[in-house]
Amino acid sequence: MTTDGYYSSKKTDDICEKVCGQQGSRAALTLSRLRCILRGLDLKTYILFFVLVPVCVFGVYLHGQKITYFLRPLWEKAPKGFQAIPHYYHENVSMESQCRLHGWGIRESPRRVYDAVLFSNEVDIATIRWNELYPYITQFVILESNSTFTGLPKPLLFANNRDKFKFIEPRLTYGMIGGRFKKGENPFVEEAYQRVALDQLLRIAGIDDDDLLIMSDVDEIPSAHTINLLRWCDDIPPILHLGLKNYLYSYEFFVDNKSWRASVHRYQTGKTRYAHYRQSDVLLADAGWHCSFCFRHISEFTFKMKAYSHNDRVRFSHYLNPKRIQEVICKGADLFDMLPEEYTFKDIIGKLGPIPHSYSAVHLPAYLLNNAEKYKYLLPGNCRRESG
Ligand SMILES: *[C@@H]1O[C@H](CO)[C@@H](O)[C@H](O)[C@H]1NC(C)=O
Numbered sequence: 001m002t003t004d005g006y007y008s009s010k011k012t013d014d015i016c017e018k019v020c021g022q023q024g025s026r027a028a029l030t031l032s033r034l035r036c037i038l039r040g041l042d043l044k045t046y047i048l049f050f051v052l053v054p055v056c057v058f059g060v061y062l063h064g065q066k067i068t069y070f071l072r073p074l075w076e077k078a079p080k081g082f083q084a085i086p087h088y089y090h091e092n093v094s095m096e097s098q099c100r101l102h103g104w105g106i107r108e109s110p111r112r113v114y115d116a117v118l119f120s121n122e123v124d125i126a127t128i129r130w131n132e133l134y135p136y137i138t139q140f141v142i143l144e145s146n147s148t149f150t151g152l153p154k155p156l157l158f159a160n161n162r163d164k165f166k167f168i169e170p171r172l173t174y175g176m177i178g179g180r181f182k183k184g185e186n187p188f189v190e191e192a193y194q195r196v197a198l199d200q201l202l203r204i205a206g207i208d209d210d211d212l213l214i215m216s217d218v219d220e221i222p223s224a225h226t227i228n229l230l231r232w233c234d235d236i237p238p239i240l241h242l243g244l245k246n247y248l249y250s251y252e253f254f255v256d257n258k259s260w261r262a263s264v265h266r267y268q269t270g271k272t273r274y275a276h277y278r279q280s281d282v283l284l285a286d287a288g289w290h291c292s293f294c295f296r297h298i299s300e301f302t303f304k305m306k307a308y309s310h311n312d313r314v315r316f317s318h319y320l321n322p323k324r325i326q327e328v329i330c331k332g333a334d335l336f337d338m339l340p341e342e343y344t345f346k347d348i349i350g351k352l353g354p355i356p357h358s359y360s361a362v363h364l365p366a367y368l369l370n371n372a373e374k375y376k377y378l379l380p381g382n383c384r385r386e387s388g
């Protein structure tokens with residue numbers, strides 16, 4: 001019965017033994033074990049293996065970004081929160097009372113205010129912004145480049161539309177800067193270069209110590225009453241971030257209250273540098289509106305998707321298909337098919353899926369409502385865009 005020492009270890013092998021009835025040396029045994037495992041699997045398992053594995057690999061390729069975003073709370077902590085300053089406003093409350101409610105005194109005369117922006121292609125939103133702020137701005141300082149941050153040539157849209165902006169002409173300091181067109185460079189380098197040029201333009205515009213300087217993108221619009229408050233009150237923080245309401249595509253899609261990059265500075269010669277990142281810990285709540293990707297034409301969406309600093313998000317060329325873009329806008333879905341960028345699972349899950357439609361057009365920039373027909377696409381119920 002027992003022909004070799006192998007018999008003693010038979011117990012562990014006998015399942016395979018029964019199936020395949022193999023015996024032999026150790027190497028041969030391993031091989032035969034493998035063979036018998038494979039033989040033991042039926043056709044269904046093979047199909048499952050050769051279909052499922054490629055499908056999984058392809059799935060990870062398509063959605064890898066989603067997986068990493070979803071797991072972000074595991075590897076990244078939220079930045080330190082802001083110390084929010086409650087914001088008090090009503091049109092019938094005197095400026096003195098408003099300042100006092102914020103713990104500030106009132107000045108004899110208001111500060112001068114400079115509104116400085118890097119202009120890209122947001123002609124409509126800029127019109128709404130400059131009309132909202134016009135009464136309180138000393139100088140509009142506008143810089144534009146013939147290069148996007150990603151190094152693509154771009155038309156000088158402010159210069160080409162200057163007749164539309166006649167109303168700011170008496171208070172305008174405009175500058176144009178030639179792009180560097182460095183291929184394959186990090187877009188944040190060109191952006192920083194343009195912001196340094198904006199610092200120089202501000203000095204040309206005559207900014208001085210303790211003047212207010214608004215640092216924000218064109219689509220981050222502080223409300224007029226916020227700027228009026230800050231120019232009249234004494235003792236406001238030297239650098240104050242503005243908490244803006246985030247919207248996407250139009251004021252129909254309210255995302256959250258968490259836009260914070262815009263800031264207001266009491267200018268200090270030699271110290272204040274134009275920037276668009278976090279520069280202090282204080283934030284004034286409910287200070288305006290931030291409307292991202294709020295364009296009239298589908299072509300502006302494709303331009304912006306290619307031009308902006310996160311252009312690596314255009315992972316597939318069909319993302320730029322006009323028909324798809326229109327559908328995404330009307331649904332309130334994500335142009336780049338990404339998950340919400342949040343730091344906790346609760347926030348990510350709370351924001352999954354499209355943004356709900358909002359039916360409120362209360363407390364929006366006055367110029368927008370006074371020209372509702374012209375800017376219809378920014379208001380609730382009008383998600384269809386013009387082609388071209
Ligand atoms: C604001 O004050 C004016 C004049 O005192 C008054 O007529 C008006 O009703 C007030 N508005 C609100 C919203 O309270």
Ligand SMILES: *[C@@H]1O[C@H](CO)[C@@H](O)[C@H](O)[C@H]1NC(C)=O
Nearest residue numbers: 145146147153154177178179
């Ligand atoms: C950009 O502007 C600069 C300065 O005016 C000019 O020299 C350059 O040719 C322009 N480039 C393009 C691509 O328009």
Ligand SMILES: *[C@@H]1O[C@H](CO)[C@@H](O)[C@H](O)[C@H]1NC(C)=O
Nearest residue numbers: 245254255256257258285286
């Ligand atoms: C945002 O702030 C408004 C008041 O300005 C409030 O009514 C709303 O509930 C807030 N929404 C979120 C999502 O925090």
